[in-house]
Amino acid sequence: MSELNQTEQTDEVLYMGIDLGTSRSVVSASNGIEASVLSFVGWPKDFVARRNLGKDILFGDEALEHRLALNLYRPLEGGVLREGTAQDEQAVAALIGHLIELGGGKGRQLRIAVGVPAECLRISKLAIKNAVGAYADKLMVVSEPFSVAYGIGALDNAMIIDIGAGTADFCIMHGAVPEDKDQRSLLSAGDAVDTHLYKLLSERIPEAALTLNMARQFKETYGFVGMTDKLVKVKLPVAGKMVTYNITDEVNRACTHILPPIIETTMDMIGSADPEYQERLRNNILLAGGCSQFRGLADYLTRAMEPFEPCRFSCVPEPLYAGARGALALAQDMPEEYFGKL
CATH class of the missing domain: 3.30.420.40 (ATPase, nucleotide binding domain)
Known part of the structure; x- marks a missing residue:
C-alpha cells in the first residue's frame, strides 16, 4: 500500500x-x-x-x-x-x-x-x-x-429477549426508540446456569475435579432444554484419571433453571402493552444472546406459554453477532x- x-x-x-x-x-x-x-x-x-x-x-x-x-x-x-x-x-x-x-x-x-x-x-x-x-x-x-x-429490522410489534451471561434483557419495539418502560432486565441468566450446573455436578460427583469454568464450557457446548435424544457425556478427572460421566439431566436442569422468571416477565410485559397490539407481540417474540442457542429453547417457551396465551418464539439468526x-x-x-x- x-x-x-x-x-x-x-x-x-x-x-x-x-x-x-x-x-x-x-x-x-x-x-x-x-x-x-x-x-x-x-x-x-x-x-x-x-x-x-x-x-x-x-x-x-x-x-x-x-x-x-x-x-x-x-x-x-x-x-x-x-x-x-x-x-x-x-x-x-x-x-x-x-x-x-x-x-x-x-x-x-x-x-x-x-x-x-x-x-x-x-x-x-x-x-x-x-x-x-x-x-x-x-x-x-x-x-x-x-x-x-x-439490526434485524424488528422495529414494530416485536419483543426481543436477549439472554446473555449476566442478564436477560427484554425490549418491546413499537416503531420508535424504546423508552425505559419498554425495557426490563432479569439478573438471572447464563452465569446462573453455570453456577447451578456446577452445584448439581459437585453434589452428584463429589470425587471429580471440577471448576466453574468447566461448567460454563459444558453449558456452551451442550446446553439444551426439554427432551433430547442426544446424551451429554463428558470426561472429568478423578484421582488423576479421566472418567466418563453422563450429565444429560444436570445440563437440562441447569438450563431450565432460569426459564420460569423469563416466562413470567414475558407474560407481564405483554399484559402491560396496549391491548390492541398484544396479539401481534405474542406472535413475534425473538430470542437473542448466548443462551438463545440452547437446543429446543424456542419450542420449550412456546409450549410453556400455551396454558396462558399462545405465543410464537423464534431465535434471531447468528445471535453471536x-x-x-x-x-x-x-x-x-x-x-x-x-x-x-x-
Whole structure:
C-alpha cells in the first residue's frame, strides 16, 4: 500500500458497532471486519509472569487460559459495569481498546454505537461513555435488545429477549426508540446456569475435579432444554484419571433453571402493552444472546406459554453477532444530532 493510500485510509471515518457483553464482547465494523472475544482482561501478577507470557496484558481465551499467572478481571459482572477501583475502570477501557483494534479502528476517525445490557445502560451509562469516549469521535450507548431489533429490522410489534451471561434483557419495539418502560432486565441468566450446573455436578460427583469454568464450557457446548435424544457425556478427572460421566439431566436442569422468571416477565410485559397490539407481540417474540442457542429453547417457551396465551418464539439468526451488527447499523444510520444523546 502506498503512503498516500495509507493516509487516506487513516483519515476515513470508520463506523463500529460494539456489543459489550458480560461473558463475550463483539465488534462489527463498516470495513467488513467482525471479531469476538471473551470479556476477560488480565495483567501478569509479577515479573516472572510477565517474562513467561511475553505480554503486558492478555484478553479473552488467552487471559482465561493463563488466569493463574494473572490478575484477572471481568469488567461486566451481573450485567453492570464494575466501578470503584482504578483497575476495574482500566480493564473496561483496555477491553474496548482491544475490540477497536480487532475491528481495524486504530488511527481512524471512529463513530461507535455500543450495545450494553439494559441494567448496565441505566446504572453505568456515563461510565461506559467515558470509557469508549477516549477512542471515539462520536458515540452512542443503547441497550443490547434494541440494537438486536434494529439490526434485524424488528422495529414494530416485536419483543426481543436477549439472554446473555449476566442478564436477560427484554425490549418491546413499537416503531420508535424504546423508552425505559419498554425495557426490563432479569439478573438471572447464563452465569446462573453455570453456577447451578456446577452445584448439581459437585453434589452428584463429589470425587471429580471440577471448576466453574468447566461448567460454563459444558453449558456452551451442550446446553439444551426439554427432551433430547442426544446424551451429554463428558470426561472429568478423578484421582488423576479421566472418567466418563453422563450429565444429560444436570445440563437440562441447569438450563431450565432460569426459564420460569423469563416466562413470567414475558407474560407481564405483554399484559402491560396496549391491548390492541398484544396479539401481534405474542406472535413475534425473538430470542437473542448466548443462551438463545440452547437446543429446543424456542419450542420449550412456546409450549410453556400455551396454558396462558399462545405465543410464537423464534431465535434471531447468528445471535453471536446480532447485537454488534445492529449497533453498527445504528451508528451508520443515526443522524448527527443523535450522537451523544442516546
